[in-house]
Amino acid sequence: MDVRKGPWTEEEDSLLKAYVNIHGEGRWNSVARLSGLRRTGKSCRLRWLNYMRPEIKRGNISLEEQLLILQLHSRWGNRWSKIAQHLPGRTDNEIKNYWRTRVQKQAKQLKCDVNTKQFKDAMRYVWIPRLIERIRASSQSTSGQPSTTMITTESGSVQVDPSLLPESSDSQLSSVTDLTLTDCYNPQSVSNYPNNIGNGSGFENVTAEADDGGGEMETVWNEENIWFLQQQLHDED
DNA sequence: AAAGGTCTCAACCGCCTCTGC
DNA sequence: TGCAGAGGCGGTTGAGACCTT
Structure with missing residues (x-):
């Protein structure tokens, strides 16, 4: 399988979000197999932790x-x-x-x-x-x-x-x-x-x-x- | 307005640790 | 005990935004 790199698309974000909603955080290497994402487990984990988690705070550092x-x-x-x-x-x-x-x-x-x-x-x-x-x-x-x-x-x-x-x-x-x-x-x-x-x-x-x-x-x-x-x-x- | 420089930050890389077998 | 795979972490990169001249 050719692995995608670089910026994430909205579609990829949706797939990742759907995966986490169903399976929860963790077992990142299963994401590609179960969600259809052509990303490494590490890439998925990073995307979720640094960008997609609902509790992420945005904006200037106070x-x-x-x-x-x-x-x-x-x-x-x-x-x-x-x-x-x-x-x-x-x-x-x-x-x-x-x-x-x-x-x-x-x-x-x-x-x-x-x-x-x-x-x-x-x-x-x-x-x-x-x-x-x-x-x-x-x-x-x-x-x-x-x-x-x-x-x-x-x-x-x-x-x-x-x-x-x-x-x-x-x-x-x-x-x-x-x-x-x-x-x-x-x-x-x-x-x-x-x-x-x-x-x-x-x-x-x-x-x-x-x-x-x-x-x-x-x-x-x-x-x-x-x-x-x-x-x-x-x-x- | 355009070109060049600087800044920001998402994402990748490689190494290390942990865990299960 | 050793190995392999997965996850975690810090360092680094590069594209795009922003600023300056």
């Missing part, structure tokens, strides 16, 4: 999700599927693409590798605090309630003083959905960052996620959830 990705990556490295487990509706492929296109681009612009201490520091002390700041700003603007941001280092928890965060302009806050390092990167702000947060460990444990019940509920991002996931991840280790 600030909260960006924060999670940065934090989880600093914790687990390129273990995309593990990171994806903590972002309901997002696939490992999507997260991997985000990292390559957005994060690695930042490193390129800073003329350093993503694995260098310089870039990791910039991420910990500039990018992540700015993300937290913007998440807080947006949550305050919607709820009117003041919120606190708990930052946990490996040596304990601290509150981040907004005045210590890098300066930003209101226009950036209102118009930019995708925070970039070069939006706010200032080498001095890295070296000036307080030692109790820096100290080689940074914000590595700051993570966020709500409901752990299988991804059916929409994630609600707040400090409580950040703290909850933090504890969860700690237990996983």
Whole structure:
């Protein structure tokens, strides 16, 4: 049998959907035989998991999700599927693409590798605090309630003083959905960052996620959830 | 308007692990 | 215990969209 490759057609999607509706996920190598699709089992599995699953979330990666990705990556490295487990509706492929296109681009612009201490520091002390700041700003603007941001280092928890965060302009806050390092990167702000947060460990444990019940509920991002996931991840280790 | 460059993301590839025999 | 097949995962590619000049 000649195996088809390349982009999927609507007809192929329909066949795959019908197959999964009847047989459920799994046994992907049976798909071709049982559905008439001229695709490999791997191709079918990938198409379903990355594109056709009903719970797949589409659209831009939110600030909260960006924060999670940065934090989880600093914790687990390129273990995309593990990171994806903590972002309901997002696939490992999507997260991997985000990292390559957005994060690695930042490193390129800073003329350093993503694995260098310089870039990791910039991420910990500039990018992540700015993300937290913007998440807080947006949550305050919607709820009117003041919120606190708990930052946990490996040596304990601290509150981040907004005045210590890098300066930003209101226009950036209102118009930019995708925070970039070069939006706010200032080498001095890295070296000036307080030692109790820096100290080689940074914000590595700051993570966020709500409901752990299988991804059916929409994630609600707040400090409580950040703290909850933090504890969860700690237990996983 | 057109050409060239850049970005995005779906899809493939190859390797590794797991599972059943 | 070893083997084969299936599934899972991370790295990479390339087509098309988008942007810049």
